[in-house]
Amino acid sequence: xxxxxxxNLALAGVLTGLVYGLMALGLxxxxxxxxxxxxxxxxxxxxxxxxxxxxxxxxxxxxxxxxLPVALAFFVLGYAMQAGLIxxxxxxxxHSQFMLLVAVAIIMVNALLVIFGPGARxxxxxxxxxxIELGPLxxxxxxxxxxxxxxxxxxxxxxxxRYTPTGRAIRACADNWLGAKVVGLNVKxxxxxxxxxxxxxxxxxxxxxVLLVDVTxxxxxxxxxxxxVIVIVGGLGSxxxxxxxxxxxxxxxxxxxxxxxxxxxxxFSFGLLILVLLxxxxxxxGRRP
Amino acid sequence: MSxxxxxxxxxxxxxxxxxxxxxxxxxxxxxxxxxxxxxxxGKTTCFNMIAGVFAPDSGTIALRxxxxxxxxxxxxxxxxxxxxxxxxxxxxxxxxLDNVMVGALLREQSVSAARGxxxxxxxxxxxxxxxxxxxxxxxxxxxxxxxxxxxxATRPRLLLLDEVMAGLRPTECDEMxxxxxxxxRADGLTILLIEHxxxxxxxxxxxxxxxxxGEIIARGAPAEVVRDPAVLECYLGEETEL
Amino acid sequence: xxxxxxxxxxxxxxxxxxxxxxxxxxxxxxxxxxxxxAGQAWNVMMGFAGQLSxxxxxxxxxxxxxxxxxxxxxxxxxxAGIWLAILLCMLLGAAIGFLAFRFGISGVYxxxxxxxxxxxxxxxxxxxxxxxxxxxxxxxxxxxxxxDLVNLxxxxxxxxxxxLALCALAFIFCFLLLKSKAGYYWQAIRENEExxxxxxxxxxxxxxxxxxxxxxxxxxxxxxxxxxxxxxFPEQIFHIxxxxxxxxxxxxxxxxxxxxxxxxxxxxxxxxxxxxEGLAAxxxxxxxxxxVFYGLVLLVVVMFLPRGIWPALARRLxxxx
Numbered sequence: 001x002x003x004x005x006x007x008n009l010a011l012a013g014v015l016t017g018l019v020y021g022l023m024a025l026g027l028x029x030x031x032x033x034x035x036x037x038x039x040x041x042x043x044x045x046x047x048x049x050x051x052x053x054x055x056x057x058x059x060x061x062x063x064x065x066x067x068l069p070v071a072l073a074f075f076v077l078g079y080a081m082q083a084g085l086i087x088x089x090x091x092x093x094x095h096s097q098f099m100l101l102v103a104v105a106i107i108m109v110n111a112l113l114v115i116f117g118p119g120a121r122x123x124x125x126x127x128x129x130x131x132i133e134l135g136p137l138x139x140x141x142x143x144x145x146x147x148x149x150x151x152x153x154x155x156x157x158x159x160x161x162r163y164t165p166t167g168r169a170i171r172a173c174a175d176n177w178l179g180a181k182v183v184g185l186n187v188k189x190x191x192x193x194x195x196x197x198x199x200x201x202x203x204x205x206x207x208x209x210v211l212l213v214d215v216t217x218x219x220x221x222x223x224x225x226x227x228x229v230i231v232i233v234g235g236l237g238s239x240x241x242x243x244x245x246x247x248x249x250x251x252x253x254x255x256x257x258x259x260x261x262x263x264x265x266x267x268f269s270f271g272l273l274i275l276v277l278l279x280x281x282x283x284x285x286g287r288r289p
Numbered sequence: 290m291s292x293x294x295x296x297x298x299x300x301x302x303x304x305x306x307x308x309x310x311x312x313x314x315x316x317x318x319x320x321x322x323x324x325x326x327x328x329x330x331g332k333t334t335c336f337n338m339i340a341g342v343f344a345p346d347s348g349t350i351a352l353r354x355x356x357x358x359x360x361x362x363x364x365x366x367x368x369x370x371x372x373x374x375x376x377x378x379x380x381x382x383x384x385x386l387d388n389v390m391v392g393a394l395l396r397e398q399s400v401s402a403a404r405g406x407x408x409x410x411x412x413x414x415x416x417x418x419x420x421x422x423x424x425x426x427x428x429x430x431x432x433x434x435x436x437x438x439x440x441x442a443t444r445p446r447l448l449l450l451d452e453v454m455a456g457l458r459p460t461e462c463d464e465m466x467x468x469x470x471x472x473x474r475a476d477g478l479t480i481l482l483i484e485h486x487x488x489x490x491x492x493x494x495x496x497x498x499x500x501x502x503g504e505i506i507a508r509g510a511p512a513e514v515v516r517d518p519a520v521l522e523c524y525l526g527e528e529t530e531l
Numbered sequence: 532x533x534x535x536x537x538x539x540x541x542x543x544x545x546x547x548x549x550x551x552x553x554x555x556x557x558x559x560x561x562x563x564x565x566x567x568x569a570g571q572a573w574n575v576m577m578g579f580a581g582q583l584s585x586x587x588x589x590x591x592x593x594x595x596x597x598x599x600x601x602x603x604x605x606x607x608x609x610x611a612g613i614w615l616a617i618l619l620c621m622l623l624g625a626a627i628g629f630l631a632f633r634f635g636i637s638g639v640y641x642x643x644x645x646x647x648x649x650x651x652x653x654x655x656x657x658x659x660x661x662x663x664x665x666x667x668x669x670x671x672x673x674x675x676x677x678x679d680l681v682n683l684x685x686x687x688x689x690x691x692x693x694x695l696a697l698c699a700l701a702f703i704f705c706f707l708l709l710k711s712k713a714g715y716y717w718q719a720i721r722e723n724e725e726x727x728x729x730x731x732x733x734x735x736x737x738x739x740x741x742x743x744x745x746x747x748x749x750x751x752x753x754x755x756x757x758x759x760x761x762x763x764f765p766e767q768i769f770h771i772x773x774x775x776x777x778x779x780x781x782x783x784x785x786x787x788x789x790x791x792x793x794x795x796x797x798x799x800x801x802x803x804x805x806x807x808e809g810l811a812a813x814x815x816x817x818x819x820x821x822x823v824f825y826g827l828v829l830l831v832v833v834m835f836l837p838r839g840i841w842p843a844l845a846r847r848l849x850x851x852x
Contacts, residue, residue: 361728363729363730363733366728366729374725374726374729379722380722381722382722383718387718390715391727392730395730395732400710400712400715440729440730442730443731
């Protein structure tokens with residue numbers, strides 16, 4: 001096994017993992033505040049990917065530029081989903097919330113199938129074939145930029161929660177929604193806002209993901225599961241944990257091909273999930289409830 | 290003769306915070322003992338240790354001379370200690386009768402025997418007419434009664450009551466007191482209660498143990514304890530119904 | 532009394548159904564019974580004991596592969612395979628339950644754990660060449676005119692009656708379970724685990740019992756599946772969408788009720804078949820349309836009938852749960 005080759009694979013895994021991390025960050029933020037597990041997360045990711053592909057093929061819009069309109073649209077979509085669909089379910093039992101989102105997920109993934117068919121779609125850009133040389137290492141240009149965007153978006157989200165009044169208010173709702181209600185915060189608005197933010201994360205991650213893989217409808221459920229694996233490994237509700245989990249899964253998927261057959265790589269992820277659930281259910285960076 | 294329940298030097302800390310510090314007290318057979326103290330004094334922590342929700346960091350708890358401090362809640366219940374929860378936890382989707390039957394099935398041999406026994410308990414607690422209603426439809430006083438009925442259905446030797454009087458009107462409170470007196474007198478049920486409602490404590494308890502900051506600061510007959518300067522001191526500035 | 536009359540009429544119709552139904556109607560009815568049975572099995576765990584499993588395809592798959600694999604390699608028929616399937620699935624359920632409940636995993640985390648095990652197994656079976664791998668396991672198709680119940684080989688009507696018998700047995704079994712100590716204890720655990728434990732219930736043991744019974748029952752559905760369809764693909768049988776298909780019936784019909792899984796399976800499959808037919812008549816045959824419709828039905832039911840159709844219907848009919 002060539003060490004440079006291994007390092008290259010690992011590095012590519014880190015870059016992909018950061019995009020995974022951004023996707024999972026959306027799930028984690030939604031769960032951390034609204035306490036609802038978004039079972040339609042991966043499906044939303046694929047919708048964003050199709051949106052980026054459509055914007056590229058019809059308007060020639062580069063996915064990096066597509067980020068803005070897609071993220072904005074997803075913020076609105078997320079806000080509407082929470083305000084219209086999920087808010088009435090906040091006080092219902094867990095399995096009831098779960099079924100609601102499973103229904104949404106089923107509709108989304110199959111609507112994509114109806115509209116776009118089962119074939120793979122992708123964007124073709126010249127610079128995606130270029131590489132950056134870093135000493136002996138080779139970086140995929142597209143992957144590198146995608147990871148940079150994922151880092152920037154995550155940093156912006158961190159900053160939003162730490163420094164803006166809205167971000168602080170949302171954190172107050174997350175810590176104690178009754179208390180937040182008592183001091184006059186419009187909790188439902190902030191929940192919807194948070195769901196919008198989580199959706200915007202997914203939108204950005206989706207726009208970036210089309211640079212890395214071709215999109216097909218069945219990616220939706222796959223990404224939902226992947227996002228769960230990541231946030232549970234990192235710690236459900238922990239923002240740093242989502243990024244860490246994303247990188248871990250990205251690297252392990254990239255390297256799994258070296259040690260076991262590539263088709264079994266997600267077995268590795270699920271094995272990791274089972275181990276973490278059993279040994280450290282709060283996740284690597286999560287707090288005990 | 291040794292007491293039914295012997296608590297010896299139990300302590301519990303949460304994240305370095307001392308909730309209960311070396312508390313010792315006895316509950317004699319057929320006795321009624323009240324555990325009182327201001328909010329945050331460690332009363333419910335004491336209860337949870339006795340009921341097996343968590344084990345004490347140190348100290349022992351013995352029921353009829355056998356140690357129970359390491360047992361799980363279900364084992365404690367099987368050993369003969371029934372409990373109610375401060376925040377009532379009815380099985381909301383089940384009927385009132387079914388709620389009680391769940392408790393009765395611990396010792397009754399068959400479902401039909403459990404049904405019969407449960408009905409007699411509901412009779413005692415004046416819930417018989419509501420036996421077939423869903424538990425979710427009960428009012429708070431009835432939910433508290435249901436909580437007691439369920440615990441009684443396990444045929445406990447010792448009943449732990451966690452603030453069952455809170456939120457009841459004085460007449461409802463007096464009714465509850467009468468029920469417990471009857472259980473104590475006729476069935477020989479031993480009772481340990483946490484209570485803020487002093488009206489009930491004075492009427493029921495033969496002995497009162499006062500907890501403050503996790504330590505026992507006074508014990509004795511109810512009338513003596515309420516005159517104890519240390520007790521008055523710890524309640525000062527506290528909102529109480531003393 | 533009224534319930535008994537209605538039940539007898541239903542049973543009578545079901546028993547004589549193959550005498551007047553065509554082959555297509557018979558296959559639809561068999562499918563309904565299949566999902567009613569699997570839903571009933573899942574209901575034991577979620578509806579009775581409150582443990583949400585999203586990985587029941589695991590037991591269908593392992594049960595199917597156990598029986599089909601045994602038949603394929605040794606020639607031993609369904610009569611032997613069923614025991615292997617039940618045994619394996621009980622062990623599997625016990626292992627998952629033990630790990631989850633010992634480590635205090637519940638709610639959403641438990642659900643995710645069940646998905647993880649199912650997915651793990653799905654990918655694993657893709658790599659077991661001995662059982663066909665991703666290319667699938669095919670057992671010999673035999674068109675028989677008679678009934679060979681021991682080997683589960685025979686006419687479509689036989690498969691229909693086997694499934695009907697399984698459904699009836701499961702119904703009676705679940706009815707008895709609900710009326711037994713286990714039923715009371717499970718429902719107590721479902722409603723409030725802490726209070727249940729305070730009443731002397733060893734929640735670990737009773738939850739384990741629910742998982743083991745549910746997985747054993749589900750494995751039988753898998754055995755049926757194997758000999759009814761004669762081909763198995765990990766991608767299909769273990770897939771999460773299979774798990775969701777199983778649980779849709781009871782959720783739409785009414786979680787925790789005895790008729791819910793049956794009613795739910797009937798509603799779901801009849802509607803989706805009707806829709807497929809209707810769309811085909813209109814010439815709109817796109818992949819995914821049926822599933823969009825599934826999703827919409829589910830959405831409407833969870834929003835407006837959170838307890839399912841059966842409780843509302845039972846009130847109309849004037850019968851109990």
